[in-house]
Amino acid sequence: MFTDLNVKDCGSELLEKATMLGYSALACWGYSEGEVGIRIIGKKLLAPGSLEELKQTLVKIPTGRAVVSVSPRDTATARWSAHDGRVDTIVMTLENIDLFDKKQFSTMKYYGKPLEIWLSDLRRAGSVQLAKYYRRVNLALRMKIPVITGSGASHWSQLPHPRAAVCLLTLFLDFPEKEALLSMTSHPYSVIAGKVG
Numbered sequence: 001m002f003t004d005l006n007v008k009d010c011g012s013e014l015l016e017k018a019t020m021l022g023y024s025a026l027a028c029w030g031y032s033e034g035e036v037g038i039r040i041i042g043k044k045l046l047a048p049g050s051l052e053e054l055k056q057t058l059v060k061i062p063t064g065r066a067v068v069s070v071s072p073r074d075t076a077t078a079r080w081s082a083h084d085g086r087v088d089t090i091v092m093t094l095e096n097i098d099l100f101d102k103k104q105f106s107t108m109k110y111y112g113k114p115l116e117i118w119l120s121d122l123r124r125a126g127s128v129q130l131a132k133y134y135r136r137v138n139l140a141l142r143m144k145i146p147v148i149t150g151s152g153a154s155h156w157s158q159l160p161h162p163r164a165a166v167c168l169l170t171l172f173l174d175f176p177e178k179e180a181l182l183s184m185t186s187h188p189y190s191v192i193a194g195k196v197g
Contacts, residue, residue, distance in 0.1 A: 001025075002162040005067060005089065005189040006118055006150025010040055014156040016055050021161050025031055027067040027150075041192050042066035045091070051076045064195055069116055072096055075104075082107040087189050088146055089116040092136065094129050100136045105143050114187060115140050119165055120152030122172055130172060139174050147175075148191065149183040 007014065010028035013072040018026060019037050044066045048054035054070065054077050063069060063086065071091040072078035078099045080086045082184040090113055092100050099116075108115065117137065120134055125133060149169060153159040160168070162184055168181040 001185050002187060003027075003185060004071055004144065004151050004153070004159070005069070005116060005148055005188045005191060006043065006152050007159070008152065008154035011156075013046055014153070014159060015062065017148040019158055020088065021159065023159075023162070027188075027192060039192070041195050044068045045071060045132075047071040047073065048077055049073055051080055054080065061086065067192055072099055076136075078104050079107055082113045082194065083111045087112050087113065091116045091118070092133075093123050094125060097129070097132050100140075102139065102143075105140055105145055105187070109143050109145050114146040114148050114191065116148045116150055118150050118152040119159070119160060119168065120172060122168065134173050141175070141179055144186040145178065146190075147178070147183045148188045149180075150188075 002023045004023060005027040007026050009030045010026055015038055023038055025039040027041050029043050034131050036081045042065060044061055046054060046057055067084055069089045069091050070081040070087050071093055073096060074079055081090050085126060092107060092115055094149060137147060149165060151159055164181040166177065169175040170177055
């Protein structure tokens with residue numbers, strides 16, 4: 001039941017390899033029709049420059065057809081995303097990591113909004129950025145906010161084996177193994193479970 005909520009292009013080769021690695025569901029930025037035993041759903045990643053831009057973009061997205069993730073660029077957008085029901089996850093990246101503080105996490109917890117992180121960011125993070133990731137992810141875990149791990153894969157060779165991803169999370173971010181597994185299984189799967197794919 002491994003699930004990846006952040007695959008950039010789900011071509012046939014990537015789908016074949018994902019099946020072999022044990023993935024059961026993928027959220028893809030782009031994909032061609034024809035599934036290979038994997039549930040595929042669209043993914044819309046929004047990185048609005050302002051709150052108004054976010055509101056205008058959300059109106060245009062059909063409800064229930066794709067996973068909607070927001071990578072906020074300012075505090076107002078981050079807070080609004082946390083309580084907007086059309087947003088499924090809030091993405092913490094190397095570029096917006098400083099927006100994620102206790103108040104943001106409290107808002108996310110209140111509205112039941114999961115935090116999404118990407119393995120591709122962890123792989124390119126320097127030691128200072130990795131330390132920021134560590135502090136924020138562990139704060140989210142202590143506050144009982146579901147953390148979802150996506151790969152950011154744009155080619156099949158970038159799709160990690162789920163067990164390797166769990167090891168990476170436990171080594172880099174000191175995830176408890178159970179939480180690392182949940183971040184790649186039930187937490188992301190619950191996001192797409194109600195979607196029409």
